[in-house]
Amino acid sequence: MRSRQAIALLALLGFFVALYLWLHQIGVGGELKCGTGGCDTVQASRWSHQLGLPVAFYGVAGYAVILAVAIAALQPSWLERRGPTFLLAALATGGVLFSVWLTYLELFVINAICRWCVTSAVIMALIWITATFAVFRRPSFPATRTDP
Amino acid sequence: MKRFYLMLGVLTLALGAMLVYLLKSNPSAPRAANTAPPAGTVVDDGFRGYTMGSDAAPVEVTEYGDFECPACAGFAVIQMPTIKEQLIATGKVRWRYRDYPLPMHPYSRLAAHAAQCGGEQGKFWEMHDQLYMNHSWAQTGKNPTGLFRDFARAAGLDVSRYDACLESGRYAARIEFSRQEGEQKLVNGTPTFYINGKMYTGRNNSDAFKAAIDSAAAARRK
Numbered sequence A: 001m002r003s004r005q006a007i008a009l010l011a012l013l014g015f016f017v018a019l020y021l022w023l024h025q026i027g028v029g030g031e032l033k034c035g036t037g038g039c040d041t042v043q044a045s046r047w048s049h050q051l052g053l054p055v056a057f058y059g060v061a062g063y064a065v066i067l068a069v070a071i072a073a074l075q076p077s078w079l080e081r082r083g084p085t086f087l088l089a090a091l092a093t094g095g096v097l098f099s100v101w102l103t104y105l106e107l108f109v110i111n112a113i114c115r116w117c118v119t120s121a122v123i124m125a126l127i128w129i130t131a132t133f134a135v136f137r138r139p140s141f142p143a144t145r146t147d148p
Numbered sequence B: 001m002k003r004f005y006l007m008l009g010v011l012t013l014a015l016g017a018m019l020v021y022l023l024k025s026n027p028s029a030p031r032a033a034n035t036a037p038p039a040g041t042v043v044d045d046g047f048r049g050y051t052m053g054s055d056a057a058p059v060e061v062t063e064y065g066d067f068e069c070p071a072c073a074g075f076a077v078i079q080m081p082t083i084k085e086q087l088i089a090t091g092k093v094r095w096r097y098r099d100y101p102l103p104m105h106p107y108s109r110l111a112a113h114a115a116q117c118g119g120e121q122g123k124f125w126e127m128h129d130q131l132y133m134n135h136s137w138a139q140t141g142k143n144p145t146g147l148f149r150d151f152a153r154a155a156g157l158d159v160s161r162y163d164a165c166l167e168s169g170r171y172a173a174r175i176e177f178s179r180q181e182g183e184q185k186l187v188n189g190t191p192t193f194y195i196n197g198k199m200y201t202g203r204n205n206s207d208a209f210k211a212a213i214d215s216a217a218a219a220r221r222k
Helices: A002-025 A039-044 A055-073 A083-110 A115-136 B002-024 B070-088 B108-120 B124-133 B145-154 B159-168 B172-184 B206-221
Strands: B050-052 B059-065 B093-099 B192-195 B198-200
Touching: A002 A039, A002 A055, A002 A083, A002 A115, A002 B002, A039 A083, A039 A115, A039 B145, A055 A083, A083 A115, B050 B124, B059 B206, B070 B093, B070 B124, B070 B206, B093 B172, B108 B124, B108 B145, B108 B159, B108 B172, B124 B145, B145 B159, B192 B206, B198 B206
Parallel strands: B059 B093
Antiparallel strands: B050 B093, B059 B192, B192 B198
16 A cells, blocks of 8 residues: 555656646746756757657656556555556556656767656656565455455 | 545645746746847947958858748758858858847847857857757747757856856847848848858859859959
8 A cells, every 4th residue: 555655646746747847848838947957958859759749748648647546546445456556567667668768868869968857767767666566565465365 | 544645635736836836937038138229229349240261261251140040040051061161161261140130030139149158258150050950949939048058058158157148138239230230231031141242142052152152252363
């Protein structure tokens, strides 16, 4: 249960980070607050859109799905099932692979680092670690009850 | 469990408030750098544009350009490398860049100012190239101030000095003087070129330029 709660909180955080980047990409707000990073370079690069959609939109959608699954998995009827644990781990694996690819593009192709993108990648990595840990941890409750 | 949902609710509210703050507190483009100075304050500071090439070159080309203009960017990206290699580096031509910000472009004065701030640190052409080579900023309609700062960094500028320069808007009058000068010379669009002071009306490709420049050099020799 704790891992699902942690994943929900992290996904909420990631959702807002991705939402900020997406809103900037569709022209809401002005300059991206980025400190000394290269957020605008990354956001203006040709890699910032994939399959006709801003990359940040995939982030918004991805975090929203993870958040929804984590909250659903906390409902009493799902709490003892292992299915949501595997689903969260699968979603987090997809998310973390996508984040690794985007970080590679920033470092070696675009040659600029966007702090918000790094923040998102770190959040996704934490979700993946938590979800993977939950998969390999022994369930704290018996999978099937056998009465003597 | 109740405590968890309370925490989730509080976090949602806090992050939502932070998002609204980030979106609302975004600075607009530095106003002084992105607007024409008031009428009557434009004075001639003696500056006549940055040049590239030998002072002894027999031909001078003056380009009136607008950094936000797609045709200028196309010329800078496609034709200029050949012109640099075949005409400027060989000492045949000296190239002069003058600003001619067009009124329909919301950030062309800001871009011109960014290039002037680059020039202040001896890197006008590096900044010029950054602005033209990464021209996607001109198609988004979004405030490019942050992106220009990235360009400044990529051009090797001292970014804090660049920021101070842009914020001060100290070259706004110089840019407006250049535009007024272009207007007097009957510039009717960008890019417009003058070869040894005479308006060039040929095609904007390196072959046509080479022919026109050879012709201007021959005319000078006579």
